[in-house]
Amino acid sequence: MTALVLDGKALAAEFEDDMRARVAQLKARANGRTPQLATILVGEDPASATYVKMKGNACERVGMGSIKVELPASTTTAELLAAIEELNRDPDVHGILLQHPVPSQIDERACFDAIALEKDVDGVTCLGFGRMSMGEDAYGCATPKGIMRLLEHYQVPLSGRHAVVVGRSPILGKPMAMMLLGANATVTICHSRTENLADHIRQADIVVGAVGKPEFIKAEWIKDGAVVVDAGYHPGGVGDIELGPLTDRVSAWTPVPGGVGPMTINTLIFQTLAAGEKALD
């Protein structure tokens, strides 16, 4: 079987070309004003700093603005809430990204939920999640929404198919399951307490690895012809799924790197553009 490579890197680049044109058109209509993303990084984790930088760079490539708020590792919940409130009030900021994780003394949920719905381009608020889950208008959570855009582009059939999502985190597994359900998939959510994980995965037409553990999902658990989506990214360039032995017997798969990661960033800036269009038009 020749498996389809779900090439997130190439698709993100293609989408950026469209977005660049849309940004230029919006700018012309809006007297030179452009959509702007505010990123908030708390602490000095080097991997988080790299991701935040990549998000700012992506804005720049399509002609959008970005501002970077950097706060010390000792920041309190009250201080972070104040920083978010200020960005909520700033008419030149159209989207807000609070990089996860934040230091443990901070109430991350309270801070996510302080982001104004219309600026929640990363899809992290309870309100946005609830609206998305109910099929109402909302910006989806960036990683699962990026996966949905990738599957849609490659016309991977979802309706009636059995999707098994491994992981139930608030910004990945849980919204992923709701989005697949919204696309009429039959969805199983597995997690760290699931018994007989392998048996569940053997039933899957579509497997989404979202556990955050390197190659936790073994190739032998995945049936021939399945669609494999790997949202993990670990040192050494491996994901949550043991991809090596799979690439010639599945129907489609996302490479790591170059699959889900670039679509996450693209979705964030895509939704920032949409928020900018709403505010500036």
Ligand SMILES: Nc1nc(=O)c2c([nH]1)NC[C@@H]1CN(c3ccc(C(=O)N[C@@H](CCC(=O)O)C(=O)O)cc3)C=[N+]21
């Ligand atoms: N509020 C919040 N929203 C997020 O969306 C969010 C977050 N917090 N915290 C951390 C994770 C991680 N994340 C990635 C984004 C892009 C790549 C990416 O583009 N990776 C490249 C490789 C990057 C490299 O060169 O190392 C790839 O997969 O091809 C990876 C990981 C977003 N996250």
